[in-house]
Amino acid sequence: MARRGATAGPPAPLAAGRVVASHGRQLMVEDGAGRRIACRLHGRRLAAVCGDEARWGYAHAGESYGTVYELLPRRHTLERLTQGGRAEVVVANLTQLVAVVAPLPVPDWFVVDRYLAAAAWCGIHALIAFNKAELGLPPGAAAELDGYAALGVATVRCSARAAPGIEDLAARLRGAVSVLVGQSGAGKSSLLNALAPEARAVTQEISAATEEGRHTTTHAVLHRLASGGDLIDSPGVRDYAPPVPAARAVASGFVEIQGAAAGCRFQDCLHLQEPGCAVRAAVDAGAIRARRYESFRRLLALARELEQRFPERRPGSPRR
Ligand SMILES: Nc1nc2c(ncn2[C@@H]2O[C@H](COP(=O)(O)OP(=O)(O)O)[C@@H](O)[C@H]2O)c(=O)[nH]1
Ligand SMILES: [Mg+2]
Ligand SMILES: [Zn+2]
Numbered sequence: 001m002a003r004r005g006a007t008a009g010p011p012a013p014l015a016a017g018r019v020v021a022s023h024g025r026q027l028m029v030e031d032g033a034g035r036r037i038a039c040r041l042h043g044r045r046l047a048a049v050c051g052d053e054a055r056w057g058y059a060h061a062g063e064s065y066g067t068v069y070e071l072l073p074r075r076h077t078l079e080r081l082t083q084g085g086r087a088e089v090v091v092a093n094l095t096q097l098v099a100v101v102a103p104l105p106v107p108d109w110f111v112v113d114r115y116l117a118a119a120a121w122c123g124i125h126a127l128i129a130f131n132k133a134e135l136g137l138p139p140g141a142a143a144e145l146d147g148y149a150a151l152g153v154a155t156v157r158c159s160a161r162a163a164p165g166i167e168d169l170a171a172r173l174r175g176a177v178s179v180l181v182g183q184s185g186a187g188k189s190s191l192l193n194a195l196a197p198e199a200r201a202v203t204q205e206i207s208a209a210t211e212e213g214r215h216t217t218t219h220a221v222l223h224r225l226a227s228g229g230d231l232i233d234s235p236g237v238r239d240y241a242p243p244v245p246a247a248r249a250v251a252s253g254f255v256e257i258q259g260a261a262a263g264c265r266f267q268d269c270l271h272l273q274e275p276g277c278a279v280r281a282a283v284d285a286g287a288i289r290a291r292r293y294e295s296f297r298r299l300l301a302l303a304r305e306l307e308q309r310f311p312e313r314r315p316g317s318p319r320r
């Protein structure tokens with residue numbers, strides 16, 4: 001059953017573009033001039049995410065949508081752990097992660113730690129934006145933010161509704177490809193709209209082109225900021241978990257635990273009940289925050305659970 005044009009190869013030459021939104025097989029691609037072109041993926045083997053660099057063209061003259069024929073190798077990717085224990089790429093080619101928290105919904109600092117660990121594992125910079133700052137800080141938030149600042153994590157207090165702070169955030173986004181992550185309702189989309197007022201219209205246009213048409217953020221969308229930098233808004237996730245490395249490497253997601261671990265008696269110390277553990281000693285002495293240590297223990301438990309459920313993931317086993 002010969003389809004028209006089925007045997008035709010990709011048109012030459014292909015143009016370079018960047019995937020700014022992806023929804024199933026339907027994409028929005030931005031070309032070098034900043035034009036957005038609705039595209040489809042060629043063939044079943046390609047799978048694109050927001051931030052992917054693509055090579056595209058029009059399969060037939062006069063067609064209203066383009067076709068992506070090729071995706072270039074990804075540099076940094078933000079991934080999440082699926083129910084089935086697999087790593088799923090959320091966005092590609094980002095350089096910075098912005099964990100957004102707010103007085104409401106009540107911050108889940110364990111989720112913040114999981115995002116920070118994910119950023120460390122994928123080798124990108126991370127910062128915390130405390131949004132809705134005009135509502136004031138809920139109990140415990142100041143201590144948490146000070147704790148992160150002491151670890152060298154930049155924390156910006158800002159508001160999508162009031163001026164102070166948004167300039168600080170804009171300055172930190174300049175020259176970076178950043179993704180806004182965090183609990184649903186923290187104000188990610190509102191921050192994007194405050195930083196790029198045209199984003200609302202662009203988001204609606206993209207939703208229409210990639211069907212849906214809903215107002216809540218259902219998939220990641222990349223926007224260029226007039227103040228400099230690219231910003232990706234992502235849907236809120238109730239319970240983000242990163243693909244954890246092997247149990248022994250989990251500490252590398254926690255800068256202060258990694259630092260203290262050099263003093264442990266055993267090189268393969270997991271920092272649980274081992275004698276001579278410098279990490280436990282630092283927690284007992286208050287030099288490492290107990291809540292951060294609890295975060296570490298939860299991710300360590302997840303790593304061990306995954307090693308049980310998926311023995312092929314164990315270090316030394318052939319991957320996947
Ligand atoms: N008071 C206040 N409300 C905000 C602020 N930013 C966002 N909101 C509100 O918080 C709710 C969730 O915002 P939204 O941007 O959709 O959150 P998202 O799920 O993280 O994208 C909306 O009702 C916003 O109007 C802020 O800086 N101050
Ligand atoms: Mg949103
Ligand atoms: Zn130890």
